[in-house]
Amino acid sequence: MRKNLTCFLLAGLAPFLIGSGEAAAPRTPDEVVKAAPAGEWTRIAASDLLVMDLAPDGKGRARRVVIQLLPAPISQGWTGNIRRLVAARWFDEIAVVRTQDNYVVQWGDPQGEVPGKAKPLPAGIATVPESDYRTAASAAMRAAVSLRRDRGRRAPSSPLGADAYAAQTGFLAGWPVGLEGTDLWPLHCYGAVGVGRNLAPDTGTGAELYAVIGQAPRQLDRNIAVVGRVIAGMEHLSSLPRGTGKLGFYETAAERTPILSVRLGSEVAGLPAYEYLSTRSASFAAYVASRANRKDAFYVVPAGGVDICNAPVPIRAR
Amino acid sequence: MRKNLTCFLLAGLAPFLIGSGEAAAPRTPDEVVKAAPAGEWTRIAASDLLVMDLAPDGKGRARRVVIQLLPAPISQGWTGNIRRLVAARWFDEIAVVRTQDNYVVQWGDPQGEVPGKAKPLPAGIATVPESDYRTAASAAMRAAVSLRRDRGRRAPSSPLGADAYAAQTGFLAGWPVGLEGTDLWPLHCYGAVGVGRNLAPDTGTGAELYAVIGQAPRQLDRNIAVVGRVIAGMEHLSSLPRGTGKLGFYETAAERTPILSVRLGSEVAGLPAYEYLSTRSASFAAYVASRANRKDAFYVVPAGGVDICNAPVPIRAR
Numbered sequence: 001m002r003k004n005l006t007c008f009l010l011a012g013l014a015p016f017l018i019g020s021g022e023a024a025a026p027r028t029p030d031e032v033v034k035a036a037p038a039g040e041w042t043r044i045a046a047s048d049l050l051v052m053d054l055a056p057d058g059k060g061r062a063r064r065v066v067i068q069l070l071p072a073p074i075s076q077g078w079t080g081n082i083r084r085l086v087a088a089r090w091f092d093e094i095a096v097v098r099t100q101d102n103y104v105v106q107w108g109d110p111q112g113e114v115p116g117k118a119k120p121l122p123a124g125i126a127t128v129p130e131s132d133y134r135t136a137a138s139a140a141m142r143a144a145v146s147l148r149r150d151r152g153r154r155a156p157s158s159p160l161g162a163d164a165y166a167a168q169t170g171f172l173a174g175w176p177v178g179l180e181g182t183d184l185w186p187l188h189c190y191g192a193v194g195v196g197r198n199l200a201p202d203t204g205t206g207a208e209l210y211a212v213i214g215q216a217p218r219q220l221d222r223n224i225a226v227v228g229r230v231i232a233g234m235e236h237l238s239s240l241p242r243g244t245g246k247l248g249f250y251e252t253a254a255e256r257t258p259i260l261s262v263r264l265g266s267e268v269a270g271l272p273a274y275e276y277l278s279t280r281s282a283s284f285a286a287y288v289a290s291r292a293n294r295k296d297a298f299y300v301v302p303a304g305g306v307d308i309c310n311a312p313v314p315i316r317a318r
Numbered sequence: 319m320r321k322n323l324t325c326f327l328l329a330g331l332a333p334f335l336i337g338s339g340e341a342a343a344p345r346t347p348d349e350v351v352k353a354a355p356a357g358e359w360t361r362i363a364a365s366d367l368l369v370m371d372l373a374p375d376g377k378g379r380a381r382r383v384v385i386q387l388l389p390a391p392i393s394q395g396w397t398g399n400i401r402r403l404v405a406a407r408w409f410d411e412i413a414v415v416r417t418q419d420n421y422v423v424q425w426g427d428p429q430g431e432v433p434g435k436a437k438p439l440p441a442g443i444a445t446v447p448e449s450d451y452r453t454a455a456s457a458a459m460r461a462a463v464s465l466r467r468d469r470g471r472r473a474p475s476s477p478l479g480a481d482a483y484a485a486q487t488g489f490l491a492g493w494p495v496g497l498e499g500t501d502l503w504p505l506h507c508y509g510a511v512g513v514g515r516n517l518a519p520d521t522g523t524g525a526e527l528y529a530v531i532g533q534a535p536r537q538l539d540r541n542i543a544v545v546g547r548v549i550a551g552m553e554h555l556s557s558l559p560r561g562t563g564k565l566g567f568y569e570t571a572a573e574r575t576p577i578l579s580v581r582l583g584s585e586v587a588g589l590p591a592y593e594y595l596s597t598r599s600a601s602f603a604a605y606v607a608s609r610a611n612r613k614d615a616f617y618v619v620p621a622g623g624v625d626i627c628n629a630p631v632p633i634r635a636r
Contacts, residue, residue, distance in 0.1 A: 161482020222619040235560040242553040301540040307482040
């Protein structure tokens with residue numbers, strides 16, 4: 001049975017035959033990404049990264065999580081708030097307070113509800129309006145969305161499958177987005193980082209954050225601010241013990257994972273350079289098409305489409 | 319900020335106002351499920367459950383995982399194999415050998431690749447053909463699929479959103495299914511349990527199993543056998559440390575989680591009675607509609623549709 005097990009996994013490694021007399025075997029998504037030329041990779045500025053160091057695990061091993069902040073032109077005022085909070089070292093010594101299975105890991109001030117003990121926010125935190133869950137996209141911005149899938153089209157030009165939530169979906173500036181009319185918004189896919197908030201019309205500040213650790217909770221799109229995504233160390237969040245309190249909250253302080261510090265990438269020595277595969281590149285289009293039509297040695301029936309959250313934008317550390 | 323955090327989570331608990339002079343507030347999915355009458359719940363036979371006891375965790379706490387086997391008429395020969403393996407106690411003393419983030423946890427015989435050490439399979443294990451990844455559904459079976467969504471319809475009668483993978487989706491016998499022509503198949507949603515296999519046309523036996531712990535890998539539909547789903551103790555699988563080997567395999571024996579035993583539910587004393595909300599019931603339809611149109615105090619923009627894997631069939635223990 002070990003054979004079965006191994007092959008189930010090695011299916012992603014089927015040979016990529018080119019330049020031979022035989023018909024080329026279909027490339028796997030991984031093979032497409034590995035073959036992408038250097039010019040198709042886009043560097044993520046270190047100043048757009050958050051480096052969050054959790055307390056070491058039970059065996060003393062470091063746990064570093066790297067988050068990419070949502071870039072302009074999609075980002076809104078919450079990312080400015082988060083930069084202010086980092087500058088003020090506000091996130092240092094807060095904790096992971098909640099892990100709900102198939103939903104989110106959330107971190108914030110564990111003392112926030114204790115009268116007189118809540119950690120004061122730094123000056124300059126903006127109140128962002130609900131309208132900013134969406135960006136009013138110019139015609140040029142909408143035209144820049146690649147692999148755009150219109151749910152209503154019977155013969156789609158994009159390898160993306162039909163979407164359950166948005167009239168149109170596609171990729172902009174390395175990010176999965178939804179569109180409707182002139183509205184454009186980032187999607188809650190696995191690893192997305194968003195802003196916890198109070199009941200509407202409260203929109204949160206950015207001091208309370210969560211990361212998606214399960215099936216994409218796309219019902220949150222346009223209802224909560226997405227501000228980034230985890231690009232390294234996701235396993236340090238997704239494998240945390242689930243909280244046993246209501247909605248996955250930890251019931252005791254001992255169960256919470258302390259956050260030692262959060263810094264901008266530009267403040268951290270020795271950080272790798274992170275790059276994403278340009279979502280306007282030929283290789284990215286081929287990667288999504290491969291994900292939509294798995295035909296390598298392992299697959300029997302290609303689906304002919306892929307959920308946009310099942311085509312994560314490839315990111316690498318150099 | 320604790321206030322923000324709490325309210326973000328309590329959003330699911332907005333009051334369900336009925337019988338008053340005011341307009342009723344939209345019900346949350348949880349409220350719909352809690353209000354479902356007893357007659358809408360269907361008992362799962364204990365003989366259709368697998369009870370998998372993992373070795374206790376680092377703090378000595380028991381870890382029990384309960385899996386519901388796929389029911390007739392959707393199930394195929396693999397579930398028969400699994401029953402034979404349980405009867406032969408074949409699963410006892412195997413281990414979790416792989417945990418790949420946002421994909422699967424997999425268990426099997428860690429010695430399977432060591433010559434002469436592989437655990438022999440019991441007699442009577444069937445070789446199931448690839449055609450059985452799908453069921454040839456009668457007209458009556460297709461008609462029994464509830465909340466059926468046809469991707470091509472512009473004015474869908476189902477609250478399910480458009481699907482990226484299947485021409486039609488819906489629910490049958492408490493299970494999310496896809497349809498195309500007369501083919502019907504179970505979906506790889508979060509918690510689905512499937513059969514590891516070698517390269518096609520191998521179809522696996524059922525001795526190597528995996529559970530989905532991330533975004534639904536729907537590209538596996540019709541390519542691997544789904545045989546069940548985790549209905550309790552999912553957190554014991556999803557929070558396992560991710561393997562650091564290729565594809566999430568554990569690199570040392572010490573990292574693997576031993577499986578103490580796997581029994582049918584009918585062999586286990588004191589097991590709760592598990593029930594699912596009938597997928598043909600009015601409450602289930604209202605539940606999916608609520609998931610598709612979140613309009614309670616927390617939500618600003620209802621999506622108008624929900625991914626079928628984001629409308630998990632409610633299951634309760636009595």
